[in-house]
Amino acid sequence: MTSQGAVTAADPGAAVTRRADARRVTGRSGGTGRPGRDRTRKRLEILFFVAPALALMALFVVYPVFSAARMSFYRWKGFGPMVDFVGLQNYVRVLADDVFTDAVVHNFIIVFASILVQLPLGLALALLLNRRIRGRGLLRTIIFVPYVLAEVIAGVVWFQLLQPRSGLLETMLTSVGFPVPEQGFLGTPDLALVTVFVVLTWKYLGLAVLLFLAGLQGVPDELHEAAQLDGASWWQVQRRIAVPLLAPTIRTWVFLSMIGSLQLFDMVWILTGGGPANATTTMATYLVSQGTQRSNFGIAGAASVVLFLIGFAMAVAYQFLVLRRDTKDA
Amino acid sequence: MAGRARTYGRGGPLVYLVALAVVALTLGPVLYGALGGFRSNEQLARDPAGLPDPWLLRNYEGVLGNPEFWRYALNSTVVALITTVVAVLAGVMAAYPLARYQFRFREPLFLVFVLGLLFPAAVAIVPLFILVTRDLQLGNTWWGIALPQAAFALPTTVVILRPFLMALPKEVEEAAMIDGASRIGIFWRMALPLSMPGLVTVGVLAFVASWNAYLLPLLLLQGDMRTLPLGVADYSTEHSADTAGVLAFTTIAMIPALMLFLAMQRRIVSGLQGAVKG
Known part of the structure; x- marks a missing residue:
């Protein structure tokens, strides 16, 4: 019975049936003779349930974002009223600033590198760990450890590991004759972003693995056993059964990863502060350094709006092109 | 057939090797931090990859007493x-x-x-x-x-x-x-x-x-x-x-x-x- 529940959960057709049933239930309770009153009551209930969340989001998420947008049209140093209206001048300055356009490029490099590297790696590890090997539980625990650590804490440890010359990594590489860069991995402009990405992969691979493993557990043992009886090899089972059933989880992970990469801040701030020579700036580090260190609130506002628009466009596109499949009947 | 049923879904040596590498890469930095805390700066400078020798508690005591x-x-x-x-x-x-x-x-x-x-x-x-x-x-x-x-x-x-x-x-x-x-x-x-x-x-x-x-x-x-x-x-x-x-x-x-x-x-x-x- 348990496994049957899991099959229906993984089968979109069954989910549609279930929703249709739910609709029938609602329909019946709405048909008891007082449709108007029931509708008002239903609206009040919905309002009651969503009001706290919407209020929090409105006050602490939406209002500040609009506020940032308003700020982007003024020259403002944070003191006194916002009166020096400059139109689109801040946007012109931001978009003409090589530091910012490079930051956008860095964000996109991280977005695509994450998908191209972490997805196959995470999938491979999840399939590996889903086998009945000894110590599997312990292995799962260990692989998730970096994700649980704060980015700051992981960053501080990696910063020590990556110290030029005296750090553990360079010492080990030198001892096996591997050439190390003169300025260290974080100090060399061409290598810094790659190094940050490696540390990010170390930090976030565990989440991908855990999500994929959870998805794989929705694949009932009976399916594996049936496939096995039919003479399917382990690889065939993974390719034809496990991975296709995992597709919704993969699509969700890609979405989360994309958004996380666009918002990258903590790790860069700790490891490089955006340097060397702005080689690792991201949109977030740019707007924080403009806003809080130089008090160019107008410039920070314009950069915020650009970051928001890029993220918004990517998310909407992804929602319509890819995720729509998962939610279209919802 | 019996042999296949036994190994099905289990790992060969390669799987264990990959698993071991993953564990080392994942825990390495964390262990480096934890072990480094038991060492002195002089020990760390002399041999970054070494083990604490002797094991010192004073760094941790310092943090917990802070x-x-x-x-x-x-x-x-x-x-x-x-x-x-x-x-x-x-x-x-x-x-x-x-x-x-x-x-x-x-x-x-x-x-x-x-x-x-x-x-x-x-x-x-x-x-x-x-x-x-x-x-x-x-x-x-x-x-x-x-x-x-x-x-x-x-x-x-x-x-x-x-x-x-x-x-x-x-x-x-x-x-x-x-x-x-x-x-x-x-x-x-x-x-x-x-x-x-x-x-x-x-x-x-x-x-x-x-x-x-x-x-x-x-x-x-x-x-x-x-x-x-x-x-x-x-x-x-x-x-x-x-x-x-x-x-x-x-x-x-x-x-x-x-x-x-x-x-x-x-x-x-x-x-x-x-x-x-x-």
């Missing part, structure tokens, strides 16, 4: 608890109608939360700072940091909980309705307990996100109100010459989040499955 460390830990704990309670309660309430009601604006409303995933704290950080410190007068307080964090945790909470609530068997609701229960009664007495694994999952995620948060505390909290990540970052820049001390401080700061995860691991994994056993 009242600032305990102050940071208290701040982190209280802020994370407030964030978690607010985010989970408001989140499950919002997810419930989005999962179990049919209404015209349901999908647009859900999209509001999905889009909320896109509002990084960074986008709104300066206005948020002004709002919390000047307008709400909550600057440098526990609530001043917890409420915005809960708001930013809400989208994830709602997005994870909705499919969870959708998967609850309709029979439960149906039976309760026939017995005359109200929707709010069903929510409190049925949906909430039945989705407990999901609530634990989003609760742990919200707690860990708050515990680990850096950017918002960086702008909102100073001095005595700082949380552990701020404390670690500041300690490592202020004592950059004392590598062993920094590693000890960092290692101890890791422990609470790790313990929470170890304690809750089963619930997180089962919660992520998002299915009700029946």
Whole structure:
């Protein structure tokens, strides 16, 4: 019975049936003779349930974002009223600033590198760990450890590991004759972003693995056993059964990863502060350094709006092109 | 045939080798930090890859005897608890109608939360700072940091909980309705307990996100109100010459989040499955 529940959960057709049933239930309770009153009551209930969340989001998420947008049209140093209206001048300055356009490029490099590297790696590890090997539980625990650590804490440890010359990594590489860069991995402009990405992969691979493993557990043992009886090899089972059933989880992970990469801040701030020579700036580090260190609130506002628009466009596109499949009947 | 059945789904030597490499790469940096804390700076400089010789406790004793460390830990704990309670309660309430009601604006409303995933704290950080410190007068307080964090945790909470609530068997609701229960009664007495694994999952995620948060505390909290990540970052820049001390401080700061995860691991994994056993 348990496994049957899991099959229906993984089968979109069954989910549609279930929703249709739910609709029938609602329909019946709405048909008891007082449709108007029931509708008002239903609206009040919905309002009651969503009001706290919407209020929090409105006050602490939406209002500040609009506020940032308003700020982007003024020259403002944070003191006194916002009166020096400059139109689109801040946007012109931001978009003409090589530091910012490079930051956008860095964000996109991280977005695509994450998908191209972490997805196959995470999938491979999840399939590996889903086998009945000894110590599997312990292995799962260990692989998730970096994700649980704060980015700051992981960053501080990696910063020590990556110290030029005296750090553990360079010492080990030198001892096996591997050439190390003169300025260290974080100090060399061409290598810094790659190094940050490696540390990010170390930090976030565990989440991908855990999500994929959870998805794989929705694949009932009976399916594996049936496939096995039919003479399917382990690889065939993974390719034809496990991975296709995992597709919704993969699509969700890609979405989360994309958004996380666009918002990258903590790790860069700790490891490089955006340097060397702005080689690792991201949109977030740019707007924080403009806003809080130089008090160019107008410039920070314009950069915020650009970051928001890029993220918004990517998310909407992804929602319509890819995720729509998962939610279209919802 | 018998041989194949025995090895099916199990790993060969290669699988174990890969697993071992993964463990080494994953735990290496963490162990380096923990072991480094038992060494002196002189030991670290002489041989970065060596083991503690002799093992020194003074770095860890220094951290545990540091009242600032305990102050940071208290701040982190209280802020994370407030964030978690607010985010989970408001989140499950919002997810419930989005999962179990049919209404015209349901999908647009859900999209509001999905889009909320896109509002990084960074986008709104300066206005948020002004709002919390000047307008709400909550600057440098526990609530001043917890409420915005809960708001930013809400989208994830709602997005994870909705499919969870959708998967609850309709029979439960149906039976309760026939017995005359109200929707709010069903929510409190049925949906909430039945989705407990999901609530634990989003609760742990919200707690860990708050515990680990850096950017918002960086702008909102100073001095005595700082949380552990701020404390670690500041300690490592202020004592950059004392590598062993920094590693000890960092290692101890890791422990609470790790313990929470170890304690809750089963619930997180089962919660992520998002299915009700029946």
